[in-house]
Structures are given as C-alpha cells and as structure tokens.
Amino acid sequence: MRKRDVAALIILVCLALILTAVTVFLITRSTAASNHNGSGKTTTETVTSFTPAPASTTETAATPSPVPTPEPTPEPTPTPTPDPTVPEQSNQAPSDYFTDAAFLGNSVVTGLDIYDYKNVLAGATFCAANSETVLGISDYVSQMSSHTYGKIYVGLGLNEVSYDRGVIRSSFVSLVQRLQKEHPGAIIYLMAVTPVSLNKSSTSKSFTKDLVVSFNQMLYEIAQQTGVYYMDDYTALSDSNGYLPSDVTSDGVHFTSAHYGLWFNYLLTHYIPVKADTANTATPNGN
Amino acid sequence: MKRVLFLVLALALLLSVAGCGAKPKTIDMDALAKELAGAKIYDDILSQMPDGMTERFYSMDNGDVVRSILYYGTGATAEEICILQCTDEKAAAKAEANAHTHIENQKTSFKNYVPAEIPKLDNAVVEVSGVYVIVVVSKDASTAQSIINKYTK
Numbered sequence: 001m002r003k004r005d006v007a008a009l010i011i012l013v014c015l016a017l018i019l020t021a022v023t024v025f026l027i028t029r030s031t032a033a034s035n036h037n038g039s040g041k042t043t044t045e046t047v048t049s050f051t052p053a054p055a056s057t058t059e060t061a062a063t064p065s066p067v068p069t070p071e072p073t074p075e076p077t078p079t080p081t082p083d084p085t086v087p088e089q090s091n092q093a094p095s096d097y098f099t100d101a102a103f104l105g106n107s108v109v110t111g112l113d114i115y116d117y118k119n120v121l122a123g124a125t126f127c128a129a130n131s132e133t134v135l136g137i138s139d140y141v142s143q144m145s146s147h148t149y150g151k152i153y154v155g156l157g158l159n160e161v162s163y164d165r166g167v168i169r170s171s172f173v174s175l176v177q178r179l180q181k182e183h184p185g186a187i188i189y190l191m192a193v194t195p196v197s198l199n200k201s202s203t204s205k206s207f208t209k210d211l212v213v214s215f216n217q218m219l220y221e222i223a224q225q226t227g228v229y230y231m232d233d234y235t236a237l238s239d240s241n242g243y244l245p246s247d248v249t250s251d252g253v254h255f256t257s258a259h260y261g262l263w264f265n266y267l268l269t270h271y272i273p274v275k276a277d278t279a280n281t282a283t284p285n286g287n
Numbered sequence: 288m289k290r291v292l293f294l295v296l297a298l299a300l301l302l303s304v305a306g307c308g309a310k311p312k313t314i315d316m317d318a319l320a321k322e323l324a325g326a327k328i329y330d331d332i333l334s335q336m337p338d339g340m341t342e343r344f345y346s347m348d349n350g351d352v353v354r355s356i357l358y359y360g361t362g363a364t365a366e367e368i369c370i371l372q373c374t375d376e377k378a379a380a381k382a383e384a385n386a387h388t389h390i391e392n393q394k395t396s397f398k399n400y401v402p403a404e405i406p407k408l409d410n411a412v413v414e415v416s417g418v419y420v421i422v423v424v425s426k427d428a429s430t431a432q433s434i435i436n437k438y439t440k
Contacts (some may be wrong), residue, residue: 107362107400114359117337130362131399250331251363257334 017073035087083232084223086270093271099123102144105155106132108194108254112155115257120264125149134171145182148275152179152186153231157193158253161215162206162211169218176226187272190223192216194236194243200252208252210260229272236266249267254279312439314419316370319438320356323368324396326434328427331360333368341369345385351378353418364405369422382420386413390424414439 021274028031098121103109105128113126127140134156154175160168172190179188195210201209216234223230237259239245244252248259324333341347341355351374358368369386373379390411397404410428414421416439423431 008428111362114336114340130396159358250361251364254361254363256332256361257336257359 038203045230082224084228086229086272087232088269089271089273092268095122096263097271097274098166098267100148101125101153102124102147102151103128103147103153103155104137104140104144105157105191106130108158109153109155109191111254111257111260112267116264118264120268125260128155131159132156133163134168134175135160137175141182143177149183149186151189152183153189154179155191155217157215158207158212161193161211165215165218169222172219172222173226176222176228180226180228182253182259183279187274188228189231190219190228191231194218194253194255195238195242197244197246197249198241199246200249204252215243216239231266231270233266235264236262300418312404312417314370314372314416314438316354316356316372316419319421319435320358320368320370322338322360322434322437323423323431326425326430328366328425328430329360330426331364331366333358333360333366336337341371344439345369345371345383345389347371347378347385350374351381364401365397365424366426367422369420371420373418373420376418378421382416382436383413386420386422390422393424399430 101121101124103112103121103124103126105112105126107128107130109128110126110130113124113128114120116122125144127137127144132140137156156167156172176188176190177184193215196204196207196209196212198209200207212234216232220230232244237244237255244255245259248255293397324335331412335358336359338355340359341357342349342352344357347355353372353374355372356365356368356370360366371379371382373382390413391410394405394408397408405425405429407424412421412423412428412431413427414432414435419439421439423435
C-alpha cells in the first residue's frame, strides 16, 4: 500500500471518529436538558409532559410517576324543597271545615276542645289527653283507623321536647307515615309546639325556649321530608320575643281560654282548602 | 164558737209555719261564684266557662239543670268552681254523685301528669243545699267551705 493511500485511510478513520464523538456528545447533551425541565416541580399541568429519565443516565435519580388528580365533578344544583308551612288564606275556613277533622295531642290540645266556646272546631274529633307524647299515641291512632278523616292535626311534642331527638324524630316520621297509610285522603298538619313563658324557660331544664324552637325546626323538617304541612301556631301564640306571655299562664306552659282565641283564629285562617271534586290529598309538593 | 175560731186560727198558723220551713233556700249563685273566684286559694288562673260545659263535665242532662256556673283552670291544675241549680232534689242527688265521679276522673288524669294536684282533689268541697250542688277544688278547702257556708246556712 502506498504512503499516500495509508495517509488517506488514516485521515478517513480520524474523521469517522470525530463525527462519532460529536454525535454522541450531542445526544448526551439533549438528554440531560430534558431531565432538568425548569425547577424540577411536577404540577397537574406538566404531568402529561413528564419524561422519565433514561436508564443509562446517572446524573438524576428516577422519580415516581405522580397520580393524576381528577377534575372535580361539579355538584348538581339542588332541587328547592317546598316550604311546608300552611299559608294564610284570605277567607276564613268554612264552618264545616273541621267536621271531618281529628286532633291528636296532649293537654294543650285538649284546650282546643274545652275552650271552643264559639264552636269554631264544630264536629272535630279529639284524641288528646294529659301527658300524651308521640311515643304513646298509638292507641289513639288505632282508634282513628275505623273512621275516615279529611284532616288530621298532630299536636304533640311539648311533653317530649327534652327527649332524645333521634328517637323522637324517628317516632314522628313513623307516626306520619302510618297516618298517611291509614288515611290516604287526609290533609295532615304537624302543629308546632306552643311557646313557654320567659320564667319557665329561665327556671326549667326541660321547657326552654331554645328546646321548643329547635324542636319546631325538627317538625318543620319532618313535614318537608314526609310531604305534610307544618302549622306555625308557635308564632301566633308568642309575644315579640318568642315567649308565652306571663299574664296568660300560671305554670308557664298552659294558658288561659282567652289566649286560645289566638289559636282558634290561626286555625281559621291557615288551612288548605278542600277541592270539592277531587280527593283531599293536597300536599306541599302539589301531589 | 170562740173555741172553734181559736182552733182554726191556730191550725192556719201551724200550716203557714210548716210551709215556711219546707221552702227551699235560694242561693245567690253569682255572688257566691264571685266570692269563691276572688278568694286567694288557687294556683291557677280560673276562667268562667260558658253554659253547657258544666253539663258536659258533670254528665248532666240539660233537663236536670236550671242554671250552672263553672270556673275552670288552664289545664295546669285541677282547680275549679262549679255551682249547679238543679230542677229538684232528685236531680241534685244525681249531680252530687256525678261530681264525685268527675273528681275521681280528674284524679286519674292528674295522677301521673301533675301529682301535686291529687291532695286538692282529695280535699275537694262538695256541698249539697236543697237543689244546689257546689263543688270547689282549691288549695284551701277550709276557706272554700267557709265561703259556701255563708250562702247555704
């Protein structure tokens, strides 16, 4: 081989080596730049662009792939729950409105029977007695099952206002559901617990204004839940501070016949009109 | 002749005296009710009830009662005042029996509700004077009885 040929060969080999070295250098440099992207933090937005380090790279340690955070699902707009409070009517209830009504209740409800001087509730049936509670009303309800009532007023809660609310709530729901089942055509009213006097509220642990107010809130919710009506007689019988006026009560809970007049007026002006041609199945949901 | 005339006059006098003794005493019911209601012998606020309620509470037939006055409490106590004028003494005897039945029913009602009312019911005043029956349930039976005695004795 001539010297000229040898020289040419040597030059070619050198060029090849140089090109190879440059190529390797460029590849290595590009890989290093990808591993150190910005500050090195992984965000939700960059998760998809995250590139794991090549196995051959010794400059950075392998990092685990972060778990992608799902987009929060927007909550559906809740359907407004209808207000179960019985609205005030422009006209008083007709004189025969209560002839097919039943009143379930305690000693305070018996007053609606005893003090009905003007026969406002003419014809109504009273299933009420002293000390009655939602826990012991079942006998009366059983007695009612043999009759057909167009309206049922439930006036319970005063005697159990300090009881376990979980138990009482469950009992009220069961009572309402039983009445709905046994009297499918009846309009059912849950009457609020009547107010107590300031003195009673201040001196008693069982009959406080706060307990009564929270109990009525529970009755309101039960009415919403079960689709019956709520009667706010509490407000009708209270003074401006939410108490039973002191001059109408001797024990802070029961009140005079004159004060019952406010309750009668409330019953006469807050009722659900009965449709003459259809069943009396009016509910707050309009069903 | 004078002897016969004397006997006739004596007989007439005797009959008139006998008639006066048999005449029933009339009680001023309104005055009695007002004095009883105004006495400080109650824990409750008593309100006068309309006619008809007495017959209901005392299970009286309308035909047996000439007039009635009833004061009733708020339901917090068993206190009450009842004055009945019956048609005759037979009806008054029936009213007295019904009054005791009413009191027993109240004891049953208040026994577990407000036990403190039981002594008042145990000491209830039930007074019969001719055709009148007077019932008072209060915390001071002695005072109630004294007031009633002023109108019946």
